[in-house]
Amino acid sequence: MLNVSIYRYNPATDKAPYMQDIQVDTGGRDMMVLDLLEMVKTNDTTMSYRRSCREGVCGSDGVNMNGKNGLACITPLSEVVKNNKLVLRPLPGLPVIRDLVVDMGQFYKQYEKVKPFLLNDTPAPAIERLQSPEDRAKLDGLYECILCACCSTACPSFWWNPDRFIGPSGLLQAYRFLADSRDEATEQRLADLDDPFSVFRCHGIQNCVSVCPKGLNPTKAIGHIRNMLLGRAT
Amino acid sequence: MVTSITSYGRSGTADWLMQRVSAVILLAYFLCIGGFLVTTPDLSFDVWSSYFNTRAMRIFSLLAIISIAAHAWIGIWGVSTDYLTTRMAGANGDTLRWIFQAACAVLIFVYFVWTIEILWGV
Ligand code: SF4
Numbered sequence: 001m002l003n004v005s006i007y008r009y010n011p012a013t014d015k016a017p018y019m020q021d022i023q024v025d026t027g028g029r030d031m032m033v034l035d036l037l038e039m040v041k042t043n044d045t046t047m048s049y050r051r052s053c054r055e056g057v058c059g060s061d062g063v064n065m066n067g068k069n070g071l072a073c074i075t076p077l078s079e080v081v082k083n084n085k086l087v088l089r090p091l092p093g094l095p096v097i098r099d100l101v102v103d104m105g106q107f108y109k110q111y112e113k114v115k116p117f118l119l120n121d122t123p124a125p126a127i128e129r130l131q132s133p134e135d136r137a138k139l140d141g142l143y144e145c146i147l148c149a150c151c152s153t154a155c156p157s158f159w160w161n162p163d164r165f166i167g168p169s170g171l172l173q174a175y176r177f178l179a180d181s182r183d184e185a186t187e188q189r190l191a192d193l194d195d196p197f198s199v200f201r202c203h204g205i206q207n208c209v210s211v212c213p214k215g216l217n218p219t220k221a222i223g224h225i226r227n228m229l230l231g232r233a234t
Numbered sequence: 235m236v237t238s239i240t241s242y243g244r245s246g247t248a249d250w251l252m253q254r255v256s257a258v259i260l261l262a263y264f265l266c267i268g269g270f271l272v273t274t275p276d277l278s279f280d281v282w283s284s285y286f287n288t289r290a291m292r293i294f295s296l297l298a299i300i301s302i303a304a305h306a307w308i309g310i311w312g313v314s315t316d317y318l319t320t321r322m323a324g325a326n327g328d329t330l331r332w333i334f335q336a337a338c339a340v341l342i343f344v345y346f347v348w349t350i351e352i353l354w355g356v
């Protein structure tokens with residue numbers, strides 16, 4: 001029997017959130033945390049969480065497992081359970097809608113701010129805008145982000161200023177477009193990031209790097225942005 | 235994008251750079267003074283004050299005082315905009331932050347003038 005403690009909150013019926021302790025019979029098998037959640041939900045259909053692809057692609061099941069953010073569908077119990085106990089909470093810092101489901105509005109707003117699309121006013125060529133393999137390689141480690149929010153909700157700077165600090169996820173995407181040879185708005189993008197909050201609230205704590213389920217490195221991308229800003233300012 | 239009127243340079247890049255440059259200046263300054271203390275066996279008031287009266291030391295000291303004021307302000311400003319906000323400190327967060335920043339600004343200015351007086355006053 002595995003001791004599981006789950007954050008429960010239904011604003012329609014509960015005055016305050018509480019932790020529900022339950023025992024789950026895993027039959028001694030290792031399984032993904034998402035499988036465990038499905039087992040719990042079979043017994044108690046009121047328990048809510050998000051999921052879709054169940055294979056680490058869609059980014060919808062980011063949760064906090066024994067204190068660390070990650071995707072429930074690709075995190076095996078053996079990796080997170082300590083002393084036969086597993087504590088499941090919603091991603092920290094975002095408003096809770098219900099149980100493990102959080103309101104991602106603030107997170108998406110920051111994503112929107114970085115204009116996550118190519119800006120290019122040159123008339124499009126007949127076939128496509130070509131990119132050399134070298135230039136394309138610059139986007140590796142950036143384009144793979146699935147916007148799961150595990151990183152931004154693990155970042156203290158994002159907790160304190162979620163409305164003004166873009167956060168690791170948004171900044172990784174900001175750099176993804178700054179680094180793209182087909183994008184023409186580099187100067188405008190940098191000017192938009194120059195204020196004291198958007199980029200510079202990052203203090204290099206690297207929580208983001210340690211939780212990213214895709215193995216990406218937002219801190220490194222942030223460092224590149226800072227260097228571009230410094231290059232532009234001096 | 236709206237910047238903040240109370241940040242030091244109103245640009246995150248300028249603040250960041252200033253914070254680093256002032257840190258390096260302060261490190262060099264204290265190493266310099268520390269080195270002098272270690273390598274001077276008979277330290278008397280005369281030795282100490284004539285050391286500070288050389289032109290190089292005067293320039294260096296003034297630079298260090300300016301650096302410490304800028305460094306302190308940027309640091310205080312950063313900490314207060316993290317913790318003294320309506321999100322972190324309740325409904326009066328903005329007022330609290332304003333008072334705190336104003337108090338720190340005055341204090342830094344007082345220390346600044348006071349230090350100059352100690353070093354070059356009569
Ligand atoms: S390195 Fe920067 S973005 Fe990443 S968690 Fe730390 S403060 Fe946040």
Ligand code: SF4
Nearest residue numbers: 145146148149151212
């Ligand atoms: S950088 Fe990683 S942790 Fe952050 S949103 Fe993208 S995939 Fe998720």
Ligand code: FES
Nearest residue numbers: 053054056059073
């Ligand atoms: S369910 Fe899609 S990433 Fe986990």
